[in-house]
Amino acid sequence: MSKKIKCVIFDLDGVITETSDQHFEAWQHLAKQLGITLEPSFEEKLKGISRLESLEIILKEHNKQDDYTDKEKTELTDIKNEYYRKLLQGFTEKNINQGVIRLLEYLKTNNIFLALGSASKNSPFILEALQIGQYFDYIVNPVGKRSKPAPDIFLDAAQHFNLSTDTCIGIEDAVAGISAINNSGMLSIGIGDKTILSHADVVYQDVAHLDYNEFKTILDGEYL
Ligand code: B16
Numbered sequence: 001m002s003k004k005i006k007c008v009i010f011d012l013d014g015v016i017t018e019t020s021d022q023h024f025e026a027w028q029h030l031a032k033q034l035g036i037t038l039e040p041s042f043e044e045k046l047k048g049i050s051r052l053e054s055l056e057i058i059l060k061e062h063n064k065q066d067d068y069t070d071k072e073k074t075e076l077t078d079i080k081n082e083y084y085r086k087l088l089q090g091f092t093e094k095n096i097n098q099g100v101i102r103l104l105e106y107l108k109t110n111n112i113f114l115a116l117g118s119a120s121k122n123s124p125f126i127l128e129a130l131q132i133g134q135y136f137d138y139i140v141n142p143v144g145k146r147s148k149p150a151p152d153i154f155l156d157a158a159q160h161f162n163l164s165t166d167t168c169i170g171i172e173d174a175v176a177g178i179s180a181i182n183n184s185g186m187l188s189i190g191i192g193d194k195t196i197l198s199h200a201d202v203v204y205q206d207v208a209h210l211d212y213n214e215f216k217t218i219l220d221g222e223y224l
């Protein structure tokens, strides 16, 4: 039997706001400098994957993984990030996805802890731009943690509140992110395409289409 939910862990890119176009444009900018043409299929592949691992995936796919030292790879990710941050200039509360504020307010009213479980080191900067940092009781620091699909980011949030994972749920848009939630033992809510996120426990096409009746049964531990 499921238990009452005490904490909800949110992914950032693809759930709260949309930054994957900017991530991809910045990767294309870097790839061009490296003589690589980045196919559009990479956008999906890199969702939820850390900055350095994303670079490794791109280089490996183009047989260039041994062309750079670790130091050079870090420098390349710095170039990508600088460009990415420029593309985020002008991000404001208008960039919060529809339905997100309603959901955050609903959870706060129901005394549920809110955590941010993003792979992005830019999360504090983005939350500030969106002006929604005040909703979150805890922001997981992804530095030093294994990337999704490893469960580390979600487990860290549960540990922070001293909660067992069956009292937490995660909300994610990425294939690797849903796997990370499942690997942590939490119930997973997917945001996006049901066929792509078929391994999630529940999927909504976007946050604005969340079914609050069903969601309440999940929070009350009465789902499944
Ligand atoms: P950064 P999420 C992820 O955000 C993005 O989906 C992924 O494309 C990006 O590489 C990763 O953050 C790291 O981001 O370069 O800003 O540290 O979906 O986990 O919120």
Ligand code: MG
Binding pocket: 011, 012, 013, 014, 015, 047, 048, 172, 173, 174, 177
């Ligand atoms: Mg995401």
